[in-house]
Amino acid sequence: MTQEHQARAIGGAVSPTSNTTMRKSNLSLVLRQLRDHASRSRADIADSTGLHRATVSNLVAELLDRRLAREVGIEHVGAVGRPRRAVALHGAHVGALGLEINVGHISVYGCDLSGRAVVERSIGFDAVGSGPERSLRRLGIVAGEAIKAMRQAGAVPAGIGVAVPALVDVARGVVALAPNLEWYDLPLADQLTEALGPLSLPVTVDNDANLAALAEYTSGVAAGTPHMVYLTGEVGVGGGIIIDGRLLRGADGFSGEVGHLPVDPAGERCGCGRRGCWETKVGLEALTRAALPEGSGPHVLDPEERAAQIAAGLAAGDPRTHDAAAQVGRWLGLGGSIVANLFNPRVIVVGGYFATLAEWLLPHAQAELERLVVARQAGPCWFAASDLGFGAASRGAASMVISRLIDDPSMIMTPLPRPAAP
Structure with a gap:
């Protein structure tokens, strides 16, 4: 078995059945290396993928020719030895x-x-x-x-x-x-x-x-954390779950519907038809109702504008807005503790309006999380505010x-x- 075939077998993929298919598969291996690293030498790619160095050189040459990769300089390894010319992912076109x-x-x-x-x-x-x-x-x-x-x-x-x-x-x-x-x-x-x-x-x-969880895992505040949960913060609340560096989808691809965790059987009716779902306690609509008097200001649909409106009230020290934020923060921590007890993440990244109002919400949420998580001493978990804004998804x-x-x-x-x- 060649090194190329060994590499594909380790990855769990079907061995290529033609030279064309094998070349495409090997090109994909090289592109993944360039995606996952700022730059790589040809020797590094060969060592990581198990491909022959001559094969890697040919593949990199093709990627350079098609402008999918670019030369980025010389890497010196150790005090002696030949310098290595590094390449990086390109594809600006x-x-x-x-x-x-x-x-x-x-x-x-x-x-x-x-x-x-x-x-x-x-x-x-x-x-x-x-x-x-x-x-x-x-x-x-x-x-x-x-x-x-x-x-x-x-x-x-x-x-x-x-x-x-x-x-x-x-x-x-x-x-x-x-x-x-x-x-x-x-x-x-x-x-x-x-x-x-x-x-x-x-x-x-x-x-x-x-x-959004994939975006956070690749380029967010907790990028590379192999066990993390991402929570959206809009009218509804959803969750993306990363376990061992992979997105958890479930049997039918429907995992992560944490906004519909039942946290209050006597609570308000949710858009899903059930009562007391978590998002009825922490969704932006719930905070808006609690923080702002009915009919205050224009009806703002954009969640960024609504979050900014509430942030202004919090910054001004409005008691009603502060009470509402504290209440939502506690509910956020309660639901977060359920997620933490189920999946044992190292971090729960919150996005959307949760991130916009993080300085007022997260202290309450973190205190509740620490009070309710069972394994808090053995494996701490904390909330972190996303820096990707409302565009994470x-x-x-x-x-x-x-x-x-x-x-x-x-x-x-x-x-x-x-x-x-x-």
């Missing part, structure tokens, strides 16, 4: 588009293959009041504008990832259940493809918390597209035409 549609906004994040941001924006939008048909039409318009902007910047998108606060059938791109959006069995991938018309690209749909959606491109390089292997020789 290959783009990935991430979108999130939620109760009150649409977020956009477009980047190139190396993760460099090209397009980033958030738009206030009433997805519930608009209904699924108008919402998908609006999402198509926003996506089309982003595709054109990315093309103008030279990063031609090769795929679209969409984050939704929902149970998602990822394989079919269908939103099975989105109670806060009031969407049911919606073929989002197919409808977005149709809405884009000639601009259509491969579309993948996934749960917003799962995608759209970032994760773009990252998902990049992962798919790296797993299947054939999607981006067509070389650009070379200029004619003078």
Whole structure:
């Protein structure tokens, strides 16, 4: 068995059955090395993958030729020995588009293959009041504008990832259940493809918390922490769970619905139809009702604006707003303790409005977490505020597209035409 085949067997993949398939698989191995490290020498890649050094040199040459990798300098290893020329992921001409549609906004994040941001924006939008048909039409318009902007910047998108606060059938791109959006069995991938018309690209749909968790794991405040939980903080509350560095999906891909943990059987009715779900205690809508007098100010849909409005009251020392934040913080800690007792994470990263109001929420949440977690002495767990803002899910959606491109390089292997020789 060759080193190439050994490497594929260790990874659990099926051994390539043709030279073309083997080459694509080996290119994927090299691209993963470049994705996971700032730079790597050819020798480092060979040592990590088990590929022959001559094979790696040929693969790197092809990636350089296609502008998917770039030379970044010389690495000196030890006091003696030949210097190693390092390479890094490039692909500035290959783009990935991430979108999130939620109760009150649409977020956009477009980047190139190396993760460099090209397009980033958030738009206030009433997805519930608009209904699924108008919402998908609006999402198509926003996506089309982003595709054109990315093309103008030279990063031609090769795929679209969409984050939704929902149970998602990822394989079919269908939103099975989105109670806060009031969407049911919606073929989002197919409808977005149709809405884009000639601009259509491969579309993948996934749960917003799962995608935000991936973004946090790769580039957030607790990046690289192998055991972590991410909590969204919007109208609803979702969870993305990372165990041993991998996203926990469950039997049907529906894990992480922590917002519907029953914490108060006599509590308010949730959008899912049940009573006393955790998100009825800690969702942004719950805090808004408790913190702001009814009818105070304009009706603000965008969660960032609403969070900023509440933060202003907290900064000004408003007693009602402080009491509301303390109450929500305690409920956040109570639910967090259930998650911690189940999954034993090292850190619970909170995003959305939880992060915006972290200085007022997290002291109460951490105190409650420490009071209720069983293994707090043997294995401490703490809350941390995300620094990715409300765009974490759209970032994760773009990252998902990049992962798919790296797993299947054939999607981006067509070389650009070379200029004619003078």
